[in-house]
Structures are given as structure tokens and as C-alpha cells.
Amino acid sequence: xxxxxxxxxxxxxxxxxxxxxxxxxxxxxxxxxxxxxxxxxxxxxxxxxxxxxxxxxxxxxxxxxxxxxxxxxxxxxxxxxxxxxxxxxxxxxxxxxxxxxxxxxxxxxxxxxxxxxxxxxxxxxxxxxxxxxxxxxxxxxxxxxxxxxxxxxxxxxxxxxxxxxxxxxxxxxxxxxxxxxxxxxxxxxxxxxxxxxxxxxxxxxxxxxxxxxxxxxxxxxxxxxxxxxxxxxxxxxxxxxxxxxxxxxxxxxxxxxxxxxxxxxxxxxxxxxxxxxxxxxxxxxxxxxxxxxxxxxxxxxxxxxxxxxxxxxxxxxxxxxxxxxxxxxxxxxxxxxxxxxxxxxxxxxxxxxxxxxxxxxxxxxxxxxxxxxxxxxxxxxxxxxxxxxxxxxxxxxxxxxxxx
Amino acid sequence: xxxxxxxxxxxxxxxxxxxxxxxxxxxxxxxxxxxxxxxxxxxxxxxxxxxxxxxxxxxxxxxxxxxxxxxxxxxxxxxxxxxxxxxxxxxxxxxxxxxxxxxxxxxxxxxxxxxxxxxxxxxxxxxxxxxxxxxxxxxxxxxxxxxx
Numbered sequence: 163x164x165x166x167x168x169x170x171x172x173x174x175x176x177x178x179x180x181x182x183x184x185x186x187x188x189x190x191x192x193x194x195x196x197x198x199x200x201x202x203x204x205x206x207x208x209x210x211x212x213x214x215x216x217x218x219x220x221x222x223x224x225x226x227x228x229x230x231x232x233x234x235x236x237x238x239x240x241x242x243x244x245x246x247x248x249x250x251x252x253x254x255x256x257x258x259x260x261x262x263x264x265x266x267x268x269x270x271x272x273x274x275x276x277x278x279x280x281x282x283x284x285x286x287x288x289x290x291x292x293x294x295x296x297x298x299x300x301x302x303x304x305x306x307x308x309x310x311x312x313x314x315x316x317x318x319x320x321x322x323x324x325x326x327x328x329x330x331x332x333x334x335x336x337x338x339x340x341x342x343x344x345x346x347x348x349x350x351x352x353x354x355x356x357x358x359x360x361x362x363x364x365x366x367x368x369x370x371x372x373x374x375x376x377x378x379x380x381x382x383x384x385x386x387x388x389x390x391x392x393x394x395x396x397x398x399x400x401x402x403x404x405x406x407x408x409x410x411x412x413x414x415x416x417x418x419x420x421x422x423x424x425x426x427x428x429x430x431x432x433x434x435x436x437x438x439x440x441x442x443x444x445x446x447x448x449x450x451x452x453x454x455x456x457x458x459x460x461x462x463x464x465x466x467x468x469x470x471x472x473x474x475x476x477x478x479x480x481x482x483x484x485x486x487x488x489x490x491x492x493x494x495x496x497x498x499x500x501x502x503x504x505x506x507x508x509x510x511x512x513x514x515x516x517x518x519x520x521x522x523x524x525x526x527x528x529x530x531x532x533x534x535x536x537x538x539x540x541x542x543x544x545x546x547x548x549x550x551x552x553x554x555x556x557x558x559x560x561x562x563x564x565x566x
Numbered sequence: 567x568x569x570x571x572x573x574x575x576x577x578x579x580x581x582x583x584x585x586x587x588x589x590x591x592x593x594x595x596x597x598x599x600x601x602x603x604x605x606x607x608x609x610x611x612x613x614x615x616x617x618x619x620x621x622x623x624x625x626x627x628x629x630x631x632x633x634x635x636x637x638x639x640x641x642x643x644x645x646x647x648x649x650x651x652x653x654x655x656x657x658x659x660x661x662x663x664x665x666x667x668x669x670x671x672x673x674x675x676x677x678x679x680x681x682x683x684x685x686x687x688x689x690x691x692x693x694x695x696x697x698x699x700x701x702x703x704x705x706x707x708x709x710x711x712x713x714x
Contacts, residue, residue: 317669323653333614447628447694448701449657477703484626528587528700546700 191234191257193225193276199268208237215242225264231394233258233281233362240271256281256362281362284354288363291350299343306336348374359386369400377407410524412542416441416535417523424489424499429473431539438470438562439535440555443526445477446488451530455492457552462497465559468566469537472497475520477529479504534558587702589616590695596711599676603644604683606675606711608633608691612668615697620665621649621673627657627664629704631693633673640684644676687711 197205197218204215209227216223227234239252253274255264262278276282296303313329351367358364364387372380381404391397408414416439420430442458444451462472474494478485479501489495504519506512516522524533531546532555543558545551590612597605612618623630633647652667677687689711694704 313669330614337614445701445703446626449628449696450699450701487626528702530700551699 189229189259191227191229191259191262193257193262193264195223195225195264195266197221197223197266197268206239206242208239209234213242227257229259231396232391238271238274240268255279256285284358284361284363288354292347295343295346295350299340302336302339302343306340309333309336355383360388362391365391365397365400369403372403372407377404377411380404380407406525410526410533410541411544414541416533416539416541417520419520419523421500421503424486429498429500434471434535435539436537438537440470440472441524441533441535442472442474443521443529443531444474445529446484448529452488452492454530454552455494459494461559465563468563470559470563474499475502477502589613590618590693592691592707592709594709594711596713602679604677604679604713606677606687608673608709609670610667611670616695617666617668617697618671618693618695620652621647623664624662627662628696629694631691633675633689633691635675636688639680641677641679641687644678648674683713685713687713
């Protein structure tokens, strides 16, 4: 196998990062392959951040590699050029220590069949279920594709904003009609994890779907999984993600902090004991956050006398001036303000002090996110879902403060 | 074809912490202009509804998209990184004109090789993304331009 330059494929790059970090190679994998439609030439194998070429001779080839996890996720492609990496140009597979055979069709890699890998067998089994779901929603899927194409064509033809806007509404509707399909996918994934807890693929499905589970549910699934696979890097990442689900959710204690506020005065979580506290994660550069400020001001005026405090936690550690200007401009200086408080290693996005980052303690990934904390420091609600957030928050606050 | 889409979705979903959105995906390519000149192209695929911002936005607006090219003296940048027309909106919150991209967009950087063309050029892009109701904090993605 000849080492090629690292080729970045955006799709695969981040995924493999966690694998690439694990340098302890324990075992090897080997795939004996045959390919139709190509007698002599090259195919390409992606593993981690690495891409290697593999020689095909008389329609046969052999792929070998290190197993850095119990099961390795690899991709095989007919090109090393990522611009040509179309749907038929590659296939992703789970490789294991046992001997495997692969049958490829050079014209359509997506139809490849891998034998001898238990994890891959399970993928095929799961795919059979999702194929059925897709078939059921064929009409909706075709509509969705057609509208996407219409939009791209209209854009290419430089149609007016109004025309494009109108297509976007259609697109939105088409996506709405696919919602039940995604729900069915999700249920299929949960069913698979219940039926096949010992499968490696269950770890993958849990990672994909953990967003729609509570900490307890995710933990329960994970505990039923195969201990053999829990030693790998991918399991470590999944474990950390599940542990993170404990933070910032209703029932969990609010993440403690101890810092200085916008006026330079010391401030800590305990200062808010005995009051309801709405922690508002925002930033000066976040338009949707700032659009919400007039509404927050209204809520503050109404509930402050009844015992509500607001704490703004801003993602403006890079530029304190912008933060201060935004607070002033929006007139939100009436409540307390702090920064997330993280520092980055020069020239990188690596946090040097994650323990000081207030957002970490609440598992914040999107702005705005608002967290409502009760007088005992326990989280009672989290609002990070977008459109209906305000309505939900208004209702919760009205309930809490009714009769006070 | 649909199955592959599903596999792609798996890749996307796994490519980040499962809780995180990842609405902008980057790919790169290189076009040879002459013996000593190349055009580095970074393409952003932006999910429906999300906005990626211009390299130049007003001082008090959102954070601009920013490219850094790691030269090591092997080449010179010829001009600035070019971007497409995009959409310009008058944002009522900021009270200023803000330029953004949606769906997909391309950034181009011309370079002039000094002696021998390097095999690849490392760069990175720093960007933030928002939709109508939320924003993702800025992050940095590594870009590799492979020169044949």
C-alpha cells in the first residue's frame, strides 16, 4: 500500500478524529476482495485521517490495516478526489479482526457486500428495516428531492429573492411531511438497540440518537451493551457524551461558578440561593439572542419583584468591548452579566481552562439557551429548542409566580 | 441511492458530539492557473435555514468568516480571499447591513508558488453559523488543499 497525501473529506474527517487519537494499535484486519468492472487499477481506503491506495490486479485486491478499536470504521472509494466522491463512489464499512471478504462493483461502490464482519451484518440487518420505512415514504422523499432540485435550479438561474423565498416555504412543508419518517427511523434504532444490545452497531445507533433520550434512558441502553466494545475509543467518547447529558437538564443541580461580573464585582452561584434564577446563555454576535432581549426585559420587570433573577452568560471572551456595548445598547444592564470565562490556547480553539467555562457546567451547544434554576439550585427547565421556547418559558414563569 | 444518504447521515451525526449541530460542511479543491499560480477553493455546504457570514461584516455585527493560510514561505497569497455575492440584509437588531451566505458558497484564494509547489497547503477557517432562532459559537475547521 502506498501512502498518499492526507486527503480531507469533510464528511469523514471529524468522525475519525477520535479514532486517530488512539495510537495503541493492537490487532490487524484483512479483507480479501474481488471487483467487477475493473481488472487492473487502484481503489482507495480511508481510515482515520489516512488515505491509502490499494492495487487491484486481475479483479482482485487485499486491504489490510490496524485495528485501533475493536471494530474499525473504514471507507472504500473509487477515487481519491473528494470532489468526485459521489454517492456511488464510495462505501463505508465496519472492519473486524476475523477474515473478511468484499465484493465490489466498480460502477457503484454503494452496492458493496462485506462478509465476515458481525458489525457489518448488523448494519445490513438494520438497513433492511430502514429500507422498508423509506419505501413507505417514497412519495414524500421524491417530493422533497424535487423541491431541492427546483431550488438549486432557480438559484443557478439567478431567480429573484421572492421566487427563492417561495421555494423555501415549499421545502419547509416537504420537510414537515418527512417528520413521521424520522420518527420511525428513531424508533427503529431504539428497537434495534433493545433487540441487539451486544452488537457493535448499537453503540453507533445510540450515539446517533442520544439527542432524543434522557440521561437515564441513554445510560440504561449503554449498560446493556457488550463490555467487549466498551474498551474502545468510540465507547469512551460515547460515555463522555452520556455523562454530559446529566448537566444542564431538569432535575440536575445548576453548574457552580465563581467569577467576576461585568462591573468587576465577585459573583457566584450561591449568591442566587433562595431565588429563581434564569441563566441566559447569549453573545453580542448572536442575532436571535438579542432579538429576545426586549422580551426578557418584559419578563424581568414583571417577575423581579416576585423573586426572579436573571444572569446573562455571554460568549464574548474574545472581545469584552463588544459585550459591554451590546449590554448597554440592549438596555439589559438591569440584571447581572458575566462571561463564559474560558481562555483559548493561542491560535487554536483548544480550551486551556475548561473548568472555568460556565457553559461547560450546563452542556451548552447553541445560543440562546436559557436555564431556569429553582431557589435550591436545582434546574427546573431548559429552553434551547428554538421557536416555542419563549411560550414555554412564559408559561413556566407564570405558573411558578402565580399567587406570589 | 437513498441508502447511501442514510449512511451519510450517520457520518454527519457521528462527526460531532451527538448533541451538537453541524450545519456547515467544508470541502476543498485546487485549480492550476499557470506554472506558478494556483487557486485554492473552499466550498461550504450550508444546511437549509442556516447562514454563514461574510469575511467582512460591520464591526459590531456577527463574527466574520476568517481564513488563515499556513505559508511557511512556500508561497505568497495573491490578493485577498474572494467570496461570492451572497445576500445582504438590513438587520434591524444591529441596525446595519449584514452579508451572509446560504445553501452553498465558494471562497477562492489565489497563490503564487515561490520555488517548488508544495504537495499540500494547510489552512483553516473560523466561522459561526446562525439560523432564525439560534447561533452556533464560532469554531475552527482544518482545510487541506492538495496540489497535484
